[in-house]
Amino acid sequence: MQAHASIPIAEHRFQFGYYRQVWWGWLIGSAFFFGEVGAGLFLVSLWTGDLVGMTLGYAIVMVGKNGAHLLYLGRPARFWRAARRPDRSWIARGIWATGIFGASGFLWLLSQWGDYRLWTGGPATIIFWMAALSALFIMFYDGFVMSASPSIPFWHIGLLPLLCLTYAALGGVTLSLTVGELLGRADATHQSALMWGESLLLVINLLLLAVYLWLMWHRNETARETVRLLLQGRYARFFVGLVVLVGLIATLLLSLAHTQLAVRWLMIVIAACELTGDFTLLMVLLKSGLYAPQAAPVFLPSRNRRRS
Numbered sequence: 102m103q104a105h106a107s108i109p110i111a112e113h114r115f116q117f118g119y120y121r122q123v124w125w126g127w128l129i130g131s132a133f134f135f136g137e138v139g140a141g142l143f144l145v146s147l148w149t150g151d152l153v154g155m156t157l158g159y160a161i162v163m164v165g166k167n168g169a170h171l172l173y174l175g176r177p178a179r180f181w182r183a184a185r186r187p188d189r190s191w192i193a194r195g196i197w198a199t200g201i202f203g204a205s206g207f208l209w210l211l212s213q214w215g216d217y218r219l220w221t222g223g224p225a226t227i228i229f230w231m232a233a234l235s236a237l238f239i240m241f242y243d244g245f246v247m248s249a250s251p252s253i254p255f256w257h258i259g260l261l262p263l264l265c266l267t268y269a270a271l272g273g274v275t276l277s278l279t280v281g282e283l284l285g286r287a288d289a290t291h292q293s294a295l296m297w298g299e300s301l302l303l304v305i306n307l308l309l310l311a312v313y314l315w316l317m318w319h320r321n322e323t324a325r326e327t328v329r330l331l332l333q334g335r336y337a338r339f340f341v342g343l344v345v346l347v348g349l350i351a352t353l354l355l356s357l358a359h360t361q362l363a364v365r366w367l368m369i370v371i372a373a374c375e376l377t378g379d380f381t382l383l384m385v386l387l388k389s390g391l392y393a394p395q396a397a398p399v400f401l402p403s404r405n406r407r408r409s
Contacts (some may be wrong), residue, residue, distance in 0.1 A: 141273020348378010
């Protein structure tokens with residue numbers, strides 16, 4: 102595939118052109134997805150008091166996110182190496198946050214199941230807020246992990262953590278609505294607020310994506326080439342088709358229809374559409390990341406040849 106201004110996307114390291122990001126693929130994308138959606142579900146369920154949702158969100162983070170990371174790293178010992186410098190590394194901060202979430206979330210769930218309470222008063226409040234704040238951190242820290250890389254211009258923007266946060270919140274709200282609907286345990290007050298919040302988050306995410314693409318189009322040629330890949334190139338059918346049309350627009354229309362029809366199975370379709378868009382967005386963000394051309398070949402700068 103040829104890029105703008107006759108600069109190709111390089112197919113190997115000895116070719117001049119934009120270099121694709123190839124290190125982070127399905128496993129990292131899955132880890133980001135499970136972490137954001139699971140933490141979002143846990144936090145929303147913490148607000149609604151839905152113990153089933155809390156447990157499911159906790160399991161998604163601890164099994165899905167950590168499992169994908171473990172498969173990517175290959176050996177558990179590498180987790181400890183990556184966690185050594187939380188003062189400098191967003192990856193290390195994420196590992197610590199996940200560990201705190203694992204411990205505090207487990208203690209909170211343990212205290213909530215059954216008719217007994219293991220902790221009351223001050224200790225219960227501390228555990229509650231540790232679980233809530235660590236879940237909130239997991240929802241957006243992946244955006245900081247990606248935006249900390251200046252070598253990939255499309256990622257290097259402060260808007261990315263906010264986009265991760267709003268998508269994680271959307272996934273958490275949608276899953277919370279789905280769990281409540283399927284189990285028949287939805288509280289009317291919470292259900293109404295969540296349905297309103299879901300529609301609002303869908304609109305916010307659509308606007309954030311538009312702003313994100315606009316900013317990247319005007320940043321530099323490398324970021325602009327990534328925008329072309331998403332809107333016109335090899336990833337257009339995934340970004341436009343699955344992220345925008347299915348994940349946002351179809352989800353919004355189905356959500357509005359669900360408020361009128363109140364059909365239980367429709368909530369499953371809504372969740373499938375939203376989560377498909379969520380996962381696809383993370384994957385195309387990872388796959389479409391481009392490094393700037395590393396060195397110009399002799400034949401490219403024609404204006405230099407004219408001077409000689």
